[in-house]
Amino acid sequence: MKLIVVIYLLISAFAGVAQDFKELSWSELAPKVEFDDPFTKLSSEQLYNLSQVAKYRERVAAIDTDSRIKKQTKIDSLEQQLQAEGVNIDNLLDMRAKIGELRKEKAETVNTALDNTTISLSGYLLPLDYVDEKSTEFLLVPWVGACIHTPPPPKNQIVYLKYEKGFKVNSRFEAVTIKGQIQLKDKISQLFLVDGSDDISTGYSVLDADISKYEQ
Template identity: 35%
Template sequence: MRKTLLALVGCLFAHVAAAQSPITWPDLIDPTAQLYEDPFRDLSFEQLEKLRVVAKAEQTLEDGVSATETRDEIEARLNDAKASLAEQGIDAPNLLSQRWVVAERRKKAAEAGNAALDGELVVLAGYAIPAPPADDGTPVAYLVPERGMCSHTPPPKPNQMVRVLLKGDWRPATMHEPVQVRGRLSLSDTTHDIQVVDGLVPMRAAYEMEATGTLTKQDLQDTADSRQENAWAAAIVERLRASGQLPQNKNGDSN
């Protein structure tokens, strides 16, 4: 009966583990949004600097020349930069005409979440940032991939931040507390200003998760301690069995 019960429990845990797939932070990024044409990607730093010279000079000529520079000086700098790029096979006006389109593509690549994960039960590890509760009183935390984000460094991209609705007893006790969260993930673009170390920070997340459980550093330590104790106990049992001091049950197993 005991073996049957253990088998049933094992099957139950296997089913739960299968239903909640471990994912990593790169999995949250929309892979389709990363495939786009970017004519600026392979340019060298020097080439990009010359493009900036062209863009700035054209804007200055359009807005009006200041008293500190003559129009001839600005046009000479503009023509020199264009000529240098043209010698390298780079059409500066054509490239600059695409910059806003490329900027929009880059923005989408940094913000778009992976539609394949929408509604999925997942397990994700990261660092938790305490946040004010939701309007209905549900406790909230933000999960980020690296320690320090949103406080001493800028927030991550939206598709690298998860707004977590905490359903259990656990709450982050400190800023950037390491934790593994499991629950249902959904694509939900939200922005909330929260107070962190350096003041108010806009927390824009592409995802929201209804957490059904958490695993903290202390939980992992307790599990490791329990395994060590079990291993120690098993070693004692084995020694007693080998010495004949431990009676055997009918199935040949130790009581």
């Protein structure tokens, strides 16, 4: 009878440990930073035309008179077109710096509620080093190609991993599930590419990660 009780307690203990992992989605790593971004309401053509107007206004002082007249005619046409479409050129250009700051904040803000939480998160593994066909340091990214074939995600969408035992990876971007204690930790890692290297910023770290192949 005592043996049964002991076994039951052990099973309960292991079950409790398993339930302690908070299963995360990538969206939870990026807390919402709400703001009205007027540039998202413009079409790609309007964004391009607005950029041409902005570039001209910034460089007009350095343009000689003859070139300025020719260029001014084109810019006047673009401005008239934008105004006819209801685009407030001056207002948008004045807001560029502020919107840029808000976009940067949105890209870099981490979820402070997750600090030191034991989590489970699935993604794609990007090795940073190789030792005897194994890697001990990785980046966990939300999609295939991130940081290599496409620009790096925001730092609140990349997790730096440390796995002392080493994990054998068959290829870059292997689908895995990681478990461990996540920490808010700014870090820059050097990722070696075919044509050089790149510094990748991360906002989260799991320094004693448990890594397993992803299973649906």
